[in-house]
Structures are given as C-alpha cells and as structure tokens.
Amino acid sequence: MRRYHVITFGCQMNEHDSDRIRDVLDEAGYLPAAGLESADIVLLNTCSVREKSEQKLRSEVGRLGMLKRERPSLVIAVAGCVAQQEGERLVKRMPQIDVVIGPDHAAALPRLLEEVEQGSLPRVRTSFDVDAPRFLSSILSGRRGRVSDFVTVMKGCDERCTFCVVPTTRGPERYRPSEEIIAEVERLVQRGTAEVTLLGQTVDSYVDPLRNVERSTPIENAPVGRGAYGRRDESEFPGLLRAIAERVPALGRLRYTSPHPRHLTRRLIEAHRELAVLAKHVHMPVQSGSDRVLKRMLRRYTVAEYSERIAALRQAVPGLTLSTDIIVGFPGETAEDFEKTLELVDAIGFAGVYGFKYSPRPFTPALKLGDDVTAEEKSERLARLFDLSEGQRARHLERCVGSTAQVLVEGPGDRGGYTGRTERNEIVHFDAAHDPTGQFVEVAISYAFRHSLGGVPTSPALQPGPGSRAPGPRVVEPQPTRSPRMLPMLH
Numbered sequence: 001m002r003r004y005h006v007i008t009f010g011c012q013m014n015e016h017d018s019d020r021i022r023d024v025l026d027e028a029g030y031l032p033a034a035g036l037e038s039a040d041i042v043l044l045n046t047c048s049v050r051e052k053s054e055q056k057l058r059s060e061v062g063r064l065g066m067l068k069r070e071r072p073s074l075v076i077a078v079a080g081c082v083a084q085q086e087g088e089r090l091v092k093r094m095p096q097i098d099v100v101i102g103p104d105h106a107a108a109l110p111r112l113l114e115e116v117e118q119g120s121l122p123r124v125r126t127s128f129d130v131d132a133p134r135f136l137s138s139i140l141s142g143r144r145g146r147v148s149d150f151v152t153v154m155k156g157c158d159e160r161c162t163f164c165v166v167p168t169t170r171g172p173e174r175y176r177p178s179e180e181i182i183a184e185v186e187r188l189v190q191r192g193t194a195e196v197t198l199l200g201q202t203v204d205s206y207v208d209p210l211r212n213v214e215r216s217t218p219i220e221n222a223p224v225g226r227g228a229y230g231r232r233d234e235s236e237f238p239g240l241l242r243a244i245a246e247r248v249p250a251l252g253r254l255r256y257t258s259p260h261p262r263h264l265t266r267r268l269i270e271a272h273r274e275l276a277v278l279a280k281h282v283h284m285p286v287q288s289g290s291d292r293v294l295k296r297m298l299r300r301y302t303v304a305e306y307s308e309r310i311a312a313l314r315q316a317v318p319g320l321t322l323s324t325d326i327i328v329g330f331p332g333e334t335a336e337d338f339e340k341t342l343e344l345v346d347a348i349g350f351a352g353v354y355g356f357k358y359s360p361r362p363f364t365p366a367l368k369l370g371d372d373v374t375a376e377e378k379s380e381r382l383a384r385l386f387d388l389s390e391g392q393r394a395r396h397l398e399r400c401v402g403s404t405a406q407v408l409v410e411g412p413g414d415r416g417g418y419t420g421r422t423e424r425n426e427i428v429h430f431d432a433a434h435d436p437t438g439q440f441v442e443v444a445i446s447y448a449f450r451h452s453l454g455g456v457p458t459s460p461a462l463q464p465g466p467g468s469r470a471p472g473p474r475v476v477e478p479q480p481t482r483s484p485r486m487l488p489m490l491h
C-alpha cells in the first residue's frame with residue numbers, strides 16, 4: 001500500500017484543493033501516511049499570492065530531497081499556484097521533483113504518479129480546463145461530515161487587480177452549475193455539516209452556466225452607490241444564495257468568501273436582509289483607503305462607493321460584522337494615501353483586518369510600477385494598521401459581553417471546554433456538561449479575550465457542574481488558531 005502526505009500553504013482555496021487531492025488519492029487506493037517519515041508520496045500544495053513562496057518551496061523540497069536520498073522511491077509532487085506559475089521550470093531547477101500539477105489537474109494525479117513510479121520522466125500538467133471546467137466535489141469522499149465545510153462555486157479570476165498573481169495561477173473565471181452546487185450542499189448537510197462556506201476567487205461574480213438560478217432586473221443588479229445606475233452587473237450570486245436557502249432548508253448557516261466589492265448589488269443586499277441562513281458576517285476586501293491607490297490597483301470602485309455599499313449592507317442587516325484585506329506599501333503609496341487607509345478602517349470599524357505588505361509578484365501589471373515603498377516604511381505602516389485594527393477588535397469583543405449568541409460548536413477547544421463561532425464570526429469558548437459538537441448552542445457571553453469570547457450555555461441541560469471553570473481571566477485563552485476559516489482568501 002502506497003501512503004501519501006499532503007503539506008498545504010496558503011489560502012482556504014488551497015486547503016480545499018488539498019482535501020480534494022486527498023479524496024482523489026483515497027479513491028485511487030492510496031492511504032494517508034501518519035507523517036512525512038512513513039510517506040511514499042509527499043505533495044506540496046503551494047501558494048504564490050504573497051510570500052517569497054518559491055523560496056519556501058525550495059527549502060521544503062531541499063528537506064524532502066535529503067529524505068529522498070535515503071529513500072529513493074519517495075515521490076515528490078508539487079501542486080497549486082507555484083506549480084502553475086513555474087511549470088517545467090520547477091523540475092529543471094529542482095530535479096528532486098517528480099510531478100508538477102496546476103490547480104485543475106488533481107484528478108490526473110493517480111495516473112501521473114503511476115507513470116512516475118514506473119520510471120517515466122517528471123510529469124508536468126499546468127493547462128487550464130477552460131473548455132470543460134471540472135469541479136471536484138466532496139461528494140466523492142467517504143469522510144464523515146465536518147461541522148463546517150467548503151463548497152466551490154467558481155474558479156479562476158477575471159479581475160485584473162494589478163498586484164495579484166491569481167489570474168495567472170488560477171486562470172479565467174469558470175462557474176459551476178447551480179444544480180451541482182446545491183446537490184453538494186445537500187449531501188454535506190445529510191452527512192451532518194451545519195455550516196457551508198461558498199468558495200471562489202471572486203465568489204460574488206457567480207453566474208450559473210446553465211442559467212438555472214433566478215435572474216435579477218438591471219436595477220436590482222446595479223451595485224449600490226453613486227454613478228452605479230446603468231452599470232449593470234452581470235453576476236447572479238444572489239440567485240444562487242436564494243436557491244440554496246430554498247432547496248436546502250436544513251442547512252444551518254451559509255457563508256461565502258471572498259467577494260469583490262464591485263458585485264455588492266442591491267439584490268445581494270436584499271438576500272442578506274431576507275435569508276436567515278446567511279451569516280451576519282462578510283469578509284469584503286478593500287485593499288486601500290485611497291482612491292489614487294485603488295485606481296492604480298485597478299479595483300474598479302472608489303472609497304465612497306465601497307463605504308456606501310457597506311453602509312447599505314449594514315442598514316439591511318443590523319449587527320453585521322465585517323472583515324477586510326489591506327495591502328500596505330503598494331507602489332506609489334504615499335504617507336498621505338496610507339493615512340486615508342487608516343481613516344477608512346477607523347470609519348468603518350472592522351471586526352478583523354488582514355494586513356499585508358505589498359510584494360511584487362511575477363507576471364503582474366504592478367511590476368512596472370516598481371516597489372518604491374521601503375521595507376521599513378511597509379513594516380511601520382503595517383504595525384500602525386495592526387494597532388488600529390487590534391483596538392477595534394478589542395472594543396468590538398468587549399461590546400459583546402453581556403449579550404447571548406448562537407454558537408455553532410466546532411469541537412473541543414485546544415485547552416479544554418468547547419469552541420465554536422457565532423453567526424457574526426466571533427470565536428466563543430465555553431464549558432459544557434456534555435459534548436455539543438455540531439450543534440447550535442446559545443451562550444451567554446461573559447468575557448472578552450484578546451481574540452475571542454468566553455461564556456456559559458444558557459440551557460440548564462448544558463451548563464457545566466460545580467467545580468468546572470468559569471470563563472474569565474482564570475482561563476487561559478487558547479492560542480488564536482490559524483484555522484482555515486480565519487485565513488484570508490485569495491482575491
């Protein structure tokens with residue numbers, strides 16, 4: 001029996017792709033290895049959105065190369081965005097690598113592995129399945145349902161944000177038929193999943209290729225805000241949300257990531273107002289608070305438009321929390337531009353901000369703008385952004401104390417008790433008399449930690465007995481987990 005080990009870098013999309021890769025290998029008769037040492041095949045699922053990812057990959061491959069010297073039969077496979085971007089060049093530079101597959105080739109993995117094991121030269125597959133897009137579904141997998149899981153609705157990206165490598169590494173937008181999406185959601189719910197997050201690089205640009213979701217009128221489809229009338233938006237994402245809500249009524253909670261503010265239409269806002277299943281949290285990347293920078297990033301909205309759309313969404317859904325992505329030190333970003341970003345963050349009040357230092361990526365249009373903000377300046381700006389957003393987060397969490405929240409319990413906490421998330425995406429720790437994993441539990445919030453909340457279940461049946469710890473300063477907050485759901489999406 002051949003055993004595999006998958007190492008994942010990067011975003012939720014990559015985590016999800018790694019799951020599908022495991023499914024494909026399981027299906028082909030491979031077994032998961034307990035770790036690197038017992039693996040016959042090691043697959044590195046790579047990310048190239050920001051870090052010096054190739055360097056990271058190189059050091060990882062170097063480490064595996066040493067293992068391979070001891071065990072020549074070890075097969076090294078590289079998947080994901082670096083694989084797509086570098087293709088053949090990877091095996092030329094790192095001859096230890098046996099297989100390179102771009103994001104659209106997971107299904108071919110067993111065949112390529114077999115060819116390599118039979119002695120063929122390294123195999124490289126990096127084309128995009130533009131004509132017949134394939135979406136691997138978790139339906140294949142016999143795994144037990146997770147409390148919270150992901151369903152891909154589209155792949156690729158047609159935006160041309162000048163900083164972003166995704167159009168090169170993930171290809172053009174391709175959408176999955178709504179019937180397939182709904183069937184997968186239904187299947188997950190039958191297997192015990194309570195929460196589904198719809199995944200896509202610009203998830204709200206979704207259009208049903210088979211035209212089965214309800215379509216909106218041009219006015220409904222206009223993005224909210226100044227000058228938006230007449231600029232018809234082609235997306236039909238709200239129709240998909242409605243179809244899922246209607247057809248899978250047993251679904252407990254629905255989220256999506258990551259949207260582009262361009263598609264925050266009236267109809268999407270209406271969907272948020274009307275669909276109780278939609279979580280009261282949206283991750284809406286803004287990237288900068290300066291119109292000049294947004295223009296150079298080719299984001300296709302202004303700060304005023306972003307703010308107006310967000311205000312309309314908040315008006316429709318009182319209590320909705322927001323998080324965002326911000327790049328500091330984009331080429332040409334002046335101190336004044338950056339102040340405007342701080343002003344926007346301050347004005348909107350995000351419950352979470354993911355800040356990134358700009359890093360030039362291969363093949364991106366921004367390369368020709370240079371990289372003129374110094375490393376020190378980028379660090380300083382990031383630190384200031386972090387201070388501001390940490391303060392906002394702390395104030396937000398403190399305001400939650402004294403309220404009750406519906407917590408979807410994800411499982412035991414790292415340091416005892418149980419952990420789950422509210423519909424507003426706050427993490428909540430609490431003790432319970434018995435294991436409520438997978439259930440919605442009402443929790444009275446009594447304490448704000450730095451990154452999460454603590455509380456007590458309101459139901460007497462779940463309340464822990466005497467002697468158990470009360471949530472509060474005596475309880476050490478579990479280290480903030482970098483759980484996949486907390487990672488920002490490629491966008």
Ligand code: 5AD
Pocket residue numbers: 049050163164165285287325326327356357358359360361488489490491
């Ligand atoms: N440099 C820095 N941050 C980037 N992101 C994407 N490309 C770059 C880049 N070249 C950030 C964006 C995006 C998040 C996933 O990563 O903020 O929303």
